[in-house]
Amino acid sequence: MSTNDILFLAEFDAGQATRSALELAAGAAALAAQSGGEAVALAYGPGAADGAAGLGAHGAARCVVLGDERRPAVVHAPAATAVAREGALALLAPATPNGRDLAAALVGSLGLPAFGPVRAVRLVDGTLETEQATLQGAVITTSRPNEGAPSPSVVLVLANTFTPIEGGTGSAAVSTAPTDDGESGLARATIAESQPAEATVVNLEEATVIVAGGRGVGSQEGFGVLQELADVLGGAVGASRAAADAGWVPYQLQIGQTGKVVKPSLYIAVGISGAIQHRVGMQSAEHVIAINRDPDAPIGEFADLFVVGDLFGVVPALTDELRRRRGE
Template sequence: MSNDILFLAEFTGGSPARSALELATGAAELASQSGGSAVALAYGPGAADGAAALGAHGATRAIVLGDDDRPAIAYAAAVVSAARDGGLALLAPATPNGRDVAAVLVGTLDLPAFGPVRAARFSEGTIETEQATLQGSVITTSCPVDGAATPSVVLVLANTFTPNEGGSGSAEVSQAPAAEDLAFTQVTVAESHEADAKVVNLEEATIIVAGGRGVASEDGFGPLRELASALGGAVGASRAAADAGWIPYQLQIGQTGKVVKPSLYIGAGISGAIQHRVGMQTAEHVVAINKDPDAPIGEFADLFVVGDLFQIIPALTDEIRRRKGT
């Protein structure tokens, strides 16, 4: 067994996904603690040409699993083969694609799995992770039991690691050998369509402006979209807003929606019930806007503004644009 840290590096449209850059940096940090190397398992359009550049973000080596435009799960057999060769841990993004591949890996090799995690480190030679449990009321620290198979599979929330920028290293690139023929390799895309970029990237957004029941209507999300645009962020929502049909379910944040970890989370008209809190409590900074001074979100917000969101949001947007000169 090697001390290497493997990570999934997905490429789309010829470039690495942000998750690949984050995990490259995270794997490098963990490898420095384990005494191994950060090894990318790169796949998707552009992987063959772009894998070496992952070295600038911390990867020592990169194994190219393939660079054609197939569903991520079609590369699961190649990931299984790479994992069999060793490593202490394998990091996967807590995205639909990452979860699909991780599930195949865990089920095929009977590996321990953790996540989605908000932090990871090595302690006394083993991986140690932190994740929210009991609807976000408790932060649990977990590690594999003695004698557990390796690598441990760790689903990592977006923005857990900050990509190393400005590096100049180059990863050593190799091509993965032909993988065993699992049924997953036969997966094909029956139909596809372009989704709104802000919907696709909600889990990777560094700034999120979210609305809840207090937004009151589909049109009520207009000011929130304007603010998100001014900040260069994405729009999210509580379950109440999604259930009301005011916004697509893909933008729902919470226990039954997406788990996000932005640098800034602005919640407008959101009460902050535990079901929503579990999806955004790892945000670095939380700003809440609500008419109700007793709204639960005020208990954990860094800044709680009591007032009418339809007056505050437009004024905030105008001031941001004025300061940016736009």
């Protein structure tokens, strides 16, 4: 391991690298190309052992397998800590529940500098620099580790910050992390019971298109109209807190200050006024389309395209038009 290397957490599920793993592989490869080090994956989850070498096609030079079983991600903290201790410039973690758990354990056990969730990370004159929305999105802050701070810096990265490398052919050199000696107690943690997520719940943090509904949608049935549009776009449905509080959708779909922070390529806000507490969860979206019948709704101030109209007219018409263009 070299102090110029860029480590990244690569989660596997059902035998596949997750979207966040592929995004971070691309980000780590770009940073490593500048730092003169290598992109090194720390892979865990079902399928990690078999899929580790495949991360080479997405930018990883090497891959250390922390574990291949379905277990709480935090059990891999001692192994990840041992790898991080060998030295690296940065460790990129996805801003997902597992990524946050592991990142927090690393920061806590090694006293490392922590950043995030960030919407950009780069090297400036050899120094790591991150970009993050603060003060509820009113200010974009850039941060760097203090001079002499221990490394690696641990950086929690929002989904869609990097674009996966597709069509690559490389293969990563694979090694296996030494098993934990059990002293930490974490090694004994297992999943006692797991329940399948409700069909409507997806990993919003990884969605590239989100169709989000608010109080204006009016009912659980109303969300069916949004789901149809999301299906046509290959996207996911999200919601404001007002919609979640009303019980029309589960809380896992809530976006905002007390919900999820998302960064899709396209965010379609339907019947959402654009309160600051909602905005902080979606303002990093690349493109925002708002559909609202109130021409003075605050969301119109920061949407790229503001459609003024009744959602029950606009959304089905948009879905039909998209289907028509696809010849469906």
